[in-house]
Amino acid sequence: MAMTGMDIYKNLPKSNCKECGFPTCLAFAMQVAAKQKALTDCPQLSDEAKDAFADASAPPMKLVHIGPEGDAQVKIGQETVMFRHEDKFYNASALAGKVAASLSDEEASARLRQINEAAFSRIGQDISVSMAAVEVEGLSADAAAGRAKTLADASRVPLILMGSDPAVVAAAAGAIADKKPLIYQATADNAEAMIKVAADNKCPLAATADTLEELADLARSAADAGVGDVVLSFDGRDTAKTLRNITSARRAALKKNFRALGFPAMVDAACDDPFKETVLAATFTAKYAGIIIINGLDGSELIPLLTAAQNIYTDPQVPNTVEAKLYEVGDVTDSSPVLFTTNFALTYFSVEGEVERSKVPSYICVVDTEGLGVLNAYAGDKISPEKVVKTLGEQSVADKVKHRKLIIPGLLPPFRAEIEDTSEWKEVIIGPESATGIPRFLAENWN
Ligand code: SF4
Numbered sequence: 001m002a003m004t005g006m007d008i009y010k011n012l013p014k015s016n017c018k019e020c021g022f023p024t025c026l027a028f029a030m031q032v033a034a035k036q037k038a039l040t041d042c043p044q045l046s047d048e049a050k051d052a053f054a055d056a057s058a059p060p061m062k063l064v065h066i067g068p069e070g071d072a073q074v075k076i077g078q079e080t081v082m083f084r085h086e087d088k089f090y091n092a093s094a095l096a097g098k099v100a101a102s103l104s105d106e107e108a109s110a111r112l113r114q115i116n117e118a119a120f121s122r123i124g125q126d127i128s129v130s131m132a133a134v135e136v137e138g139l140s141a142d143a144a145a146g147r148a149k150t151l152a153d154a155s156r157v158p159l160i161l162m163g164s165d166p167a168v169v170a171a172a173a174g175a176i177a178d179k180k181p182l183i184y185q186a187t188a189d190n191a192e193a194m195i196k197v198a199a200d201n202k203c204p205l206a207a208t209a210d211t212l213e214e215l216a217d218l219a220r221s222a223a224d225a226g227v228g229d230v231v232l233s234f235d236g237r238d239t240a241k242t243l244r245n246i247t248s249a250r251r252a253a254l255k256k257n258f259r260a261l262g263f264p265a266m267v268d269a270a271c272d273d274p275f276k277e278t279v280l281a282a283t284f285t286a287k288y289a290g291i292i293i294i295n296g297l298d299g300s301e302l303i304p305l306l307t308a309a310q311n312i313y314t315d316p317q318v319p320n321t322v323e324a325k326l327y328e329v330g331d332v333t334d335s336s337p338v339l340f341t342t343n344f345a346l347t348y349f350s351v352e353g354e355v356e357r358s359k360v361p362s363y364i365c366v367v368d369t370e371g372l373g374v375l376n377a378y379a380g381d382k383i384s385p386e387k388v389v390k391t392l393g394e395q396s397v398a399d400k401v402k403h404r405k406l407i408i409p410g411l412l413p414p415f416r417a418e419i420e421d422t423s424e425w426k427e428v429i430i431g432p433e434s435a436t437g438i439p440r441f442l443a444e445n446w447n
Contacts, residue, residue, distance in 0.1 A: 003053070005033035011053050013044045035059040035080045036090070060253050061262050063091070064229045064290070066131070066182045066204050067158025074130050074158050076231070076290030077264030082247075082254060085316055091264075092313035093285045095305060096131035096160055096293045098270050099151065101138050108134075108147060109154065114297045116156045120306065123320065123345045127306040133160040133184070133270075133293045134172075141171035148172035152179045160184045160206075160293070166193035170200070177201040182291075185233050191218055195225045204229035206266060212249055216260035231291065232261065236269035236280045243287060250288050264290035274301055285309050319371020320345040326395040327352065330361030337362045337446050338397055339407040339431065339438075340388055342369040342377050350435040358439035360446055363400060367391045374409045385418035389425070398424060407431040407441075 009029035020042050022028040031037040038058045040050055063078035074094045081087045097115040099108050112132055119128035132155050136144035144163070152159055152175075159181040163169040170193075173183055185206040186194040198205035205227050209215040219230045232249055234242040246265050252258040267289040269280040274296045281292045281301075285308050296302070314320055324343045329352055330336075341351045343366050355362045367388055369377035377383040392398070392406070406425040408415050410433035419428050432441045 003033060005030045008032045008039065008053070011039070011045075011049045012042060013046075015044060017044060019043050036078065059262075060257050060259075061250075061264060062229070064204050064231055064264055065180070066160075066229075067180050068178065072130075072157050074291070076266075079250070079264070079288070080254065082251060084312060088315040088317070089313050091290065093289055093309045094130035094291045095281070095302070095309075096133040096291055097129050097297050098133045098162075098293055098295050099135060101135040101163075105147065105150070108151060111297075112151050112154055116154075118297055118302055120299070120303060122303075122307060122310060123349045124322065125310065127310050129157065129297070129302065129306075131157050131160055131182075131291065133162055134181075136161060136163040136168050136172050137165070139163075139168060141168050144168045144172040145175040148181070149175040152176040152181070158182070160291070162293075164190060166190050166197055169194065170197045173197055173201045173203055177203065180204070182206055182231060186218055186222065188214060188218075191221060195222050195227055198222065198227045199225045204231060206231040206233040208233040208235070212245055212252070212261065215249070216258070219260050219263060230263045232263050232265045234265060234267050234289075236267040236284060236292075237271065239280060239283065242267060243283070246284070246288050266291035266293070268293045270295045274298070277301065278305065281305050282308050286312060321371040322348045322366060324366045324368035324391070326397055326400070327364040327366060328361075329355045329364060330359070332361045332363055332400070334400065334402045336360075336401060337407055337442060338365060338401060338405065339363070340365040340367055340392070341409060342367055342372060342374055342383065344369065344371050344373045344377075347373045347435075351438065354435045354438035355442075358442045360442040362442070363397065365392055365395055365397055374411045378412060383412075385415045385422065388415065389419060389423040392423070392425065403427075405429060409433070410437070 009026050012025040014025050016024045020028045032039050039053050059078050061077045061079050064076050066074040076091050078090055099111045115129050115132045134151055161169055161172045161181045162184045180203055183198045183203050183205045185208050187208055205222055207218040207230055209218055222230050234246055236242055249261045253262040265288055267284040269277055270293050271277045277294055277296055278301045281294050284292050321343045322345050341347055367383055369382040372382050404425050405427040407429045410431050413430050416428040419425055
């Protein structure tokens with residue numbers, strides 16, 4: 001039976017020393033109960049308590065770090081549920097752009113530059129390709145080491161070293177061991193030597209096998225050799241089998257506490273057909289890959305995939321919001337238009353993006369609607385003319401402009417009369433229903 005926060009708390013020193021990074025032992029215990037921390041993360045824990053409870057309280061899926069410490073380090077795993085609505089998914093899938101061994105050195109460097117530059121901004125967050133999967137298959141050991149070193153030095157993201165020959169992968173790993181690449185991958189044919197490469201270089205290891213039983217054996221062998229950071233690897237081309245196995249592995253780890261499969265998964269979805277690759281990668285973003293290897297680096301493939309990962313790995317119980325305040329877009333003056341919208345992040349950033357596109361510097365007054373978009377907020381009684389007027393006052397918007405014109409969302413025309421009747425905003429203009437109409441609307445209605 002799962003230990004509760006209080007069960008765990010009873011076994012802690014209760015000194016509130018904060019060495020674990022939490023303000024109190026109780027706060028730490030709650031994190032252990034939520035499977036986000038291991039009991040052994042408390043440095044004050046007695047050896048007896050460690051022996052008695054560490055295994056029972058350890059997260060069912062290990063958190064695996066790839067790359068050196070820092071912002072670009074990839075963290076995958078430590079998931080706790082099969083379905084997002086049960087709690088949330090914690091560590092978003094990382095997309096890895098493949099650098100094929102067949103490329104010349106110049107082509108490989110150019111490809112890495114593409115990976116470095118594959119970054120976008122969406123609803124105020126940076127989303128990007130997070131890894132480079134550098135294939136060394138078929139290269140000599142010297143060439144593999146040289147390529148790994150050149151690309152690792154130029155990369156903003158951690159590397160995966162892909163190859164089946166342990167001697168070649170060892171040369172590449174040895175050249176960039178300080179970058180903590182993911183060694184890809186141990187198979188039934190090379191397991192002993194590939195595990196040694198990971199152990200010697202203190203790197204995480206990907207392992208693959210035909211069956212989950214064999215995969216569990218490989219993970220146990222890695223652990224016995226001192227390689228604790230393992231990633232379960234699956235081939236995306238056999239989609240049905242991979243979906244079955246990746247789901248069964250996760251269920252065994254989370255529901256049965258089967259430690260040998262208690263690791264994050266990865267899928268090689270790279271193929272020549274960009275449409276098929278996008279579908280495969282999207283499928284395994286949802287279920288349940290921590291890393292997905294792809295070929296395509298075009299925005300038409302990346303943006304949908306990164307958006308999917310961003311959406312799936314948000315907390316479904318916490319609305320995605322922005323601060324309710326007055327935003328200035330561009331070099332505003334006292335003649336700039338004033339618009340209002342809600343604090344649902346997707347709504348706000350859609351409006352902000354379109355105002356930017358209009359090139360008309362504007363004020364955007366954001367009303368706190370508890371994270372709901374315009375229509376939902378209206379239907380749920382989270383926005384009203386009275387609340388808009390109150391917010392305009394709290395944000396001192398009238399002090400910023402000399403006019404008293406207010407552009408309201410086109411979905412809220414009933415607000416016009418009441419705002420005009422009850423406030424100093426005497427000219428309320430009904431804007432477009434959709435944010436995409438803002439540039440044209442401002443061009444035609446604001447001089
Ligand atoms: S390190 Fe241990 S004893 Fe100190 S606050 Fe954290 S849980 Fe409590």
